[in-house]
Amino acid sequence: MVNIEGTRRDEIIKTAAKLFKEKGYSAVTMRDLATAMGMKAASLYNHINSKQEILKAIIISLAEEFTHGMDIIKNSDQTAIEKLKLIVALHVEITTKNPYGMASLNNDWMHLEEQLGYYLELREGYEQDFLKIIRNGVFSNEIADTNPEVIMFSILSTLRSLYLWIPKKEVVNSKALAQNLSQVLINGINK
Amino acid sequence: MVNIEGTRRDEIIKTAAKLFKEKGYSAVTMRDLATAMGMKAASLYNHINSKQEILKAIIISLAEEFTHGMDIIKNSDQTAIEKLKLIVALHVEITTKNPYGMASLNNDWMHLEEQLGYYLELREGYEQDFLKIIRNGVFSNEIADTNPEVIMFSILSTLRSLYLWIPKKEVVNSKALAQNLSQVLINGINK
DNA sequence: CCGTTAGACTAACAAGTGTTAGTTTGATTT
DNA sequence: AAATCAAACTAACACTTGTTAGTCTAACGG
Numbered sequence: 001m002v003n004i005e006g007t008r009r010d011e012i013i014k015t016a017a018k019l020f021k022e023k024g025y026s027a028v029t030m031r032d033l034a035t036a037m038g039m040k041a042a043s044l045y046n047h048i049n050s051k052q053e054i055l056k057a058i059i060i061s062l063a064e065e066f067t068h069g070m071d072i073i074k075n076s077d078q079t080a081i082e083k084l085k086l087i088v089a090l091h092v093e094i095t096t097k098n099p100y101g102m103a104s105l106n107n108d109w110m111h112l113e114e115q116l117g118y119y120l121e122l123r124e125g126y127e128q129d130f131l132k133i134i135r136n137g138v139f140s141n142e143i144a145d146t147n148p149e150v151i152m153f154s155i156l157s158t159l160r161s162l163y164l165w166i167p168k169k170e171v172v173n174s175k176a177l178a179q180n181l182s183q184v185l186i187n188g189i190n191k
Numbered sequence: 192m193v194n195i196e197g198t199r200r201d202e203i204i205k206t207a208a209k210l211f212k213e214k215g216y217s218a219v220t221m222r223d224l225a226t227a228m229g230m231k232a233a234s235l236y237n238h239i240n241s242k243q244e245i246l247k248a249i250i251i252s253l254a255e256e257f258t259h260g261m262d263i264i265k266n267s268d269q270t271a272i273e274k275l276k277l278i279v280a281l282h283v284e285i286t287t288k289n290p291y292g293m294a295s296l297n298n299d300w301m302h303l304e305e306q307l308g309y310y311l312e313l314r315e316g317y318e319q320d321f322l323k324i325i326r327n328g329v330f331s332n333e334i335a336d337t338n339p340e341v342i343m344f345s346i347l348s349t350l351r352s353l354y355l356w357i358p359k360k361e362v363v364n365s366k367a368l369a370q371n372l373s374q375v376l377i378n379g380i381n382k
Numbered sequence: 383c384c385g386t387t388a389g390a391c392t393a394a395c396a397a398g399t400g401t402t403a404g405t406t407t408g409a410t411t412t
Numbered sequence: 413a414a415a416t417c418a419a420a421c422t423a424a425c426a427c428t429t430g431t432t433a434g435t436c437t438a439a440c441g442g
Contacts, residue, residue: 008389023301026217030430042431043390051430081381107298110214143380147371153356154349154375161348177341184337184345188379190272191335199419221400233401234420242400 009047012037014100016054021103021163025055025111056115058104063122065094070129080137084155085182087130091159092178095166102163130156155185200238203228205291207245212294212354216246216302247306249295254313256285265320271328275346276373278321282350283369286357293354321347346376 015036019028030051034041048054069090073083095102112119134151137143143151158181169177206227210219221242225232239245260281264274286293303310325342328334334342349372360368 024215024217024298026215027302029428031428039389040391042392042433045431046389107215111218141382144378144382146375146380150368150371150375151380153352154372157349157352158345160352161344165344180338180341181345184341184379186379187335187381188375188377189334189337189342190378191332220398222398230419231421233403233422236401237419 012044012047013054013057017058017098017100017104020055020058020108021100025104025108052113055104055108055111058101059109059112059119060115062094062098062101062105063119066090066126067122069094070126074129074133080133080140080142081186083133084137084186085178087133088155088159088182088185089174089178091162092166092174092181095159095162096174099163099167102160106160106163127152127156158185203235203238204245204248208249208289208291208295211246211249211299212291216295216299243304246295246299246302249292250300250303250310251306253285253289253292253296254310257281257317258313260285261317261320265324271324271331271333272377274324275328275377276369278324279346279350279373279376280365280369282353283357283365283372286350286353287365290354290358293351297351297354318343318347349376 012033016028016033019032019036030041030044034044037044070087073086073090076083076086078086109119109123110116130152131148134143134148138145138148166177203224207219207224210223210227221232221235225235228235261278264277264281267274267277269277300310300314301307321343322339325334325339329336329339357368
């Protein structure tokens, strides 16, 4: 069998992400995970090599997805405001697809070990790109001349918290949510 | 000695909060905490009764501070927008005073045990009050008629992330930061 | 039909966990 | 000088942790 690589392993990672969201990486034991999978802890090791590896599988692919999305956005031929809207849409899309994984990305990245450096590089790069877009928008008079870091912090905080909120909504209409959020984040809430 | 109650215990809690911020409650061992305090793990128990109790001491007092602040704001004679500004200031003030504790409040509340129910009540109440202020603002035509939950989610996400950001700033001018944030959150970033 | 293999199992490990008991020390009070 | 007491210590506990070794079983490819 060539192995479609691989339902079982993927199920474990998906289940792990769900548990990690509820209690955090450190508080979830391999026995917890095994129970949730309906098997014994030792059996998990037929599919994965370590607990660490699960965390890495969850976080790194997501981080790379963000970096890839940002690369496309920053090189696109759009106004600064349009780029911000695309960033909002990127977060909504990725988070809708994998809200549990986003919890680990946000809360458990510090438990990455060998991969920690790489993760921090991706994150730093992402934030630098984000900041540059805002600075360009201020320069081109699209964006108000407020502290760009405050602007980024405010937007990014909201987008990073989406994972808490998206699973609560019955039917998530990604398009509508992204538009709604862009509206609030860019135009504010004033009448 | 009547005991000013109590430098030592407070130092332990403060140190614990710092460690909890870096690795999360579950990943910090009593031996880690003891090392950071320059003592042996067993010695901690001369001052505190359990690891649990430390978490409770960190979180519950903060949660009560927020509830108390909200009580004053919601009963004040102010416009909805002014109330929102006061909420921003409340978060900035509490977070500036205790950013490490805010990390636990945000990330480790689920590890409260007997106190979990009480915490959730406080939190739920806070969010209901917050939402009511926004709804009143929409009704009185102060606030744009966007989904009030989206508005609250957006503002609250930013305010809850302040703990990550405030320690990075050299000199935090609370007043200025609160104004800056209010500006961005309420008026948006459009030119 | 037989060999291989995926995927479960039991048993066990070494290390680490929160916590308790009992002791020592050095300063302060009587 | 004796007594008290806060606050550190050592030693140990019962349990939990991630992980390994080795085994069993049922399905599938030749």
